[in-house]
Amino acid sequence: MPKILAISEDITTFRQVETKLGLTLTENHEFFTEWMDELPPLSELEQARLQQVRRNYLYQISDGILLEETIKMVVLSPLLELAGFYQAPYKFRAEVSVEIAVLGDNDEILRGRIDALVMLEKLWIVLIESKKTTFDLELVIPQTLAYMAANPKPEQPLYGMVANGSSYLFIKILEKQYGVSDLFTTRSPYRNNLHQVLKILKHFGSLITRVKN
DSSP states (O other): EEEEEEEEHHSSSHHHHHHHHHEOOOOOOTTSSSSOOOOOOHHHHHHOOOOOOHHHHHHHHTTTTOOOOHHHHIIHHHHHHHHTTTTTEEEEEEEEEEEEEEEESSSSEEEEEEEEEETTTTTTEEEEEETTTTOOOHHHHHHHHHHTTSSSOOSOOOEEEOOSEEEEEEEETTTTEEEEEEEEETTTTSSSHHHHHHHHHHHHHHHHHHHOO
16 A cells, blocks of 8 residues: 655655656756747836735845745746636646656655646646745755655646745656756846746746647
8 A cells, every 4th residue: 555645744855756756957048048939028017016926025024034825826827828728729737736656666646736827728837835034945845846746747847936026946757867057036126027037937937838839
């Protein structure tokens, strides 16, 4: 009888990602260039909306840490809306259950819930794991990779975003390899990095739509 384990408790390190899930961080710099591609421009209306989202976030966090639900409402939901992920042909799901069978000397079943999942029919597009603002994204990446490993079509690329409101990082999985992007921060005094985050999300959506067609 396989042992039932929670992903959030059993996959907490990159070593576990490699030994239990068989995923390895690629050293090929050409593997994940999509977040650096020529990205779609934003309209003046989109830029203005992101300026307000940034101001809202900085105001809300001025009194202390923000919990996950607040981050979803203040930052994550506007980003998904602007990226077009609430519209056709995409399907949005929250709190999606996933299950991964790990076969070996001790068979295990890993179970967990994805915060937000955007799908194009049965093809996953972007998975989002948001945590309270004190959470280091490095600690969340292994768990997010485990969720992404449940992709039913491993031969096609799967893109993910890990976010805690203050920082954003993108992930790509293909077959048994993964790559990560640079880190984008909301508080940057030099530019509104939410512009770049939205451009990347929109680009990922267009890439997967193109693959389907």
